[in-house]
Amino acid sequence: MSANSAVEPGRAVRERGGKPTRAPRKRVPPHIAGRSMAGLVWAGPALVAYAVFVVYPFTQAVRYSLYDWDGFGSARFVGIDNYRRVLTDPQLAGSIGHAFVLIVFFTVIPVGAGLLCAAALSRVDRGPVGGLARAVLIVPQILPLVGAAIAWTWAYSSEGAINQLLGALGLGGLARPWLADFDTALPAVGLIGTWVSLGFCTVLLLSGVGRIDTSLFEAARLDGAGHFRELTTVLIPGVRREIAVCVTVTVIAALASFDIVYVSTGGGPGTETMVPGVEIYRLTFLSQQVGQASALGVALTVLVLAVVLPLQWLGRER
Numbered sequence: 001m002s003a004n005s006a007v008e009p010g011r012a013v014r015e016r017g018g019k020p021t022r023a024p025r026k027r028v029p030p031h032i033a034g035r036s037m038a039g040l041v042w043a044g045p046a047l048v049a050y051a052v053f054v055v056y057p058f059t060q061a062v063r064y065s066l067y068d069w070d071g072f073g074s075a076r077f078v079g080i081d082n083y084r085r086v087l088t089d090p091q092l093a094g095s096i097g098h099a100f101v102l103i104v105f106f107t108v109i110p111v112g113a114g115l116l117c118a119a120a121l122s123r124v125d126r127g128p129v130g131g132l133a134r135a136v137l138i139v140p141q142i143l144p145l146v147g148a149a150i151a152w153t154w155a156y157s158s159e160g161a162i163n164q165l166l167g168a169l170g171l172g173g174l175a176r177p178w179l180a181d182f183d184t185a186l187p188a189v190g191l192i193g194t195w196v197s198l199g200f201c202t203v204l205l206l207s208g209v210g211r212i213d214t215s216l217f218e219a220a221r222l223d224g225a226g227h228f229r230e231l232t233t234v235l236i237p238g239v240r241r242e243i244a245v246c247v248t249v250t251v252i253a254a255l256a257s258f259d260i261v262y263v264s265t266g267g268g269p270g271t272e273t274m275v276p277g278v279e280i281y282r283l284t285f286l287s288q289q290v291g292q293a294s295a296l297g298v299a300l301t302v303l304v305l306a307v308v309l310p311l312q313w314l315g316r317e318r
Contacts (some may be wrong), residue, residue, distance in 0.1 A: 107247055205242050212234065
């Protein structure tokens with residue numbers, strides 16, 4: 001008997017002309033199979049709800065986007081014409097541009113300011129001052145976005161708190177109806193998003209700072225690192241995952257913004273603050289252009305995925 005046949009008897013039989021034999025299948029242990037079934041049972045209702053309320057409506061939106069339809073009468077197939085209009089119509093393309101501008105206010109400023117606030121609060125003991133600061137920062141997350149938009153609309157009005165404060169400081173010449181001015185409407189709406197996002201980013205980043213080994217900060221200080229270098233070499237790398245979550249959530253909020261813009265300006269003055277969410281509402285319920293609204297909605301979904309997925313990949317730890 002050869003060495004091969006001694007090591008692999010099944011193979012030797014096949015070489016001598018015997019019938020080929022299959023390797024026995026590995027049987028899944030019953031306890032592992034039971035766990036898999038239990039997982040499916042627990043995840044089943046969520047998967048069904050996701051399919052009914054997310055997957056099915058999205059597939060319907062894709063189908064409607066290929067038609068010229070007012071929501072009631074007969075539909076006319078137009079192919080990709082609705083998508084072509086999303087890219088060429090100045091108002092529709094402009095709404096997407098405004099959403100990208102809001103990323104600066106919803107994401108860039110809150111994440112940057114949140115890092116500074118988290119670094120400062122990490123040095124404050126959990127006493128009355130630290131607790132009060134955390135409570136003030138988290139208040140915007142407790143308030144509904146509609147309520148926050150209404151409050152800021154009052155503050156931005158001609159006789160609102162902001163203009164009164166400017167008058168008290170001797171800067172009355174800067175007072176204006178901030179949300180009705182073509183030059184300041186979009187930044188004013190963006191600052192509402194900054195106020196809402198800042199607390200979320202700060203609290204999340206502060207939780208990440210708590211995970212960093214304090215010896216790293218001590219080592220940086222012993223090496224003579226200042227506050228800026230400590231921030232860039234220790235704190236930011238230590239909260240990389242939290243930064244990725246903050247950026248992902250706030251970017252989605254900026255691109256899919258609706259509540260704040262609709263309540264505060266309704267997309268005006270003119271179309272200066274028009275964003276895709278408000279534009280979709282306008283096309284569907286005011287202009288009865290369901291097909292065009294569906295195309296804009298699908299394009300917005302693809303845009304969000306195209307922006308968020310690379311951010312998720314960059315935020316992964318390697």
